[in-house]
Amino acid sequence: MSNVIHASHLTLTYGNAGKEVIKDANFSIKKGEFVFITGPSGSGKSTLLKALYGKLRPSEGNLVVGGLDLSNVSQRKLQELRTHMGIIFQDYKLVNEWTVKKNVVLPLMIAGYDSEIQDTQARRLLKHVKLPDHADKFPLELSGGEQQRVGVARALAKNPVVILADEPTGNLDDYSSNVIWDLMENACQQLDTTVLVVTHKIPTIFSLPYRHFIIESKGVYEVH
């Protein structure tokens, strides 16, 4: 299987002072893998995730995602890459003035799909995340767990190559968290999507031996 993500001697710095957060990291993630990245607060988990969707450029080394080296990628190529990614945030990042349906089909809208396809996909995805009757509601009318399910539906909308999730259950209760983990696990197993989850603690519901990296003392190490 080919690598979807490959980091080689990756160094990431952050902030105006150029604080080194990750140093000389080397790791690869293959297509269809479900991977956890854990570490204590401030260890650089979210910084690594930002680098993976191109928000932060590597200061040294290489970071290749979907075949593109993000250390010297053009803005246009980066935009193109992001249309093949599903990104889930702890604070959901839904557009509050849009309906749930419009939020879900955002990746399809960006890709230029016609409204008929968008409607069909929105219905299917909202049914999948168990929110079939919430299409015309607005995000602020939903609970935190429901908003994150909308976030997951949006991430799945265009059958992404990779899903990046930053503490996706950080603000949720146990029940809602389990629903989110189920959805992400299904996406990985059924759609062969690579899922990379950044979290401070691996949830106990996972029985399968997924790969696990830990960030410690600026290094990224695989836990066996």
Next chain:
Amino acid sequence: MFILPLMAILLGIEFYLVFERTTNTYEKGLKEGYFMLAVTKNPMDLSAFQALNEHISTAEKIKRESIVSEVAKGVSQSSSKEILAALPYFYNLGLDSYLHTSGLEQIKKDLEADANIKKVETFGSSYQSNYRLFSFIKFILKIFIVFMAVVSLFLIIKQMEIWKYAHKERMQVMEIFGAPLMLRSGILFKVAFIDAIFSTLLVSGIFFYIKFYWAVQSGIDIMVENQEALFKYSDIGILLGSSILIVIIAVYTVVFSSKGVQE
């Protein structure tokens, strides 16, 4: 509402256009109504005067016979002929532009340096008072227009902050999912362009009303005389172009300052 500051800027622009047109007309009137008087020993033509100073645009010879007939009433015909022969030549000299007193003095100096020219009269004092009044009005109106532009600019900056606040979240989320710049700023451009068109139409409407209704009904001489200068159809193009340019600058500023994901 972006339409209000945009209208204020457009009103400033239109005021400036109207002001320039009316003052140009007035300036032209002053210029055309102003003549210097030159007294020469021998006849001179325009090119000879222009060789002495380039600002001279016309040289009209005053008929000496009419001067003699005025000053030599009751004098015999032979005496009149002698007076006529002894009289110098008189010229009304027109200028190509409206000059300051120092400019007039320079012309006088240039002309009097020629041995053929006996005397030059500039009528500087009446010219000067007209010029000062005109310059003062021009200055006050320009200050007013600049003040309007500055206030409008502040209103536009304020509106840009409101836009930034209202659209930032959506644009950032769209950016994360790979939306190109035009797609993420599309709604903002749509809103801003509608405001640009409406503000252009409203300002044009106001000046159209002033030109065709208010100016006539007011009975104010200067308004009636300058009715044509109050609004021209070409102004609609200038106003629309200006408002679209302002909109593009404002929207791009908001879009680029909203780039990046909230930390």
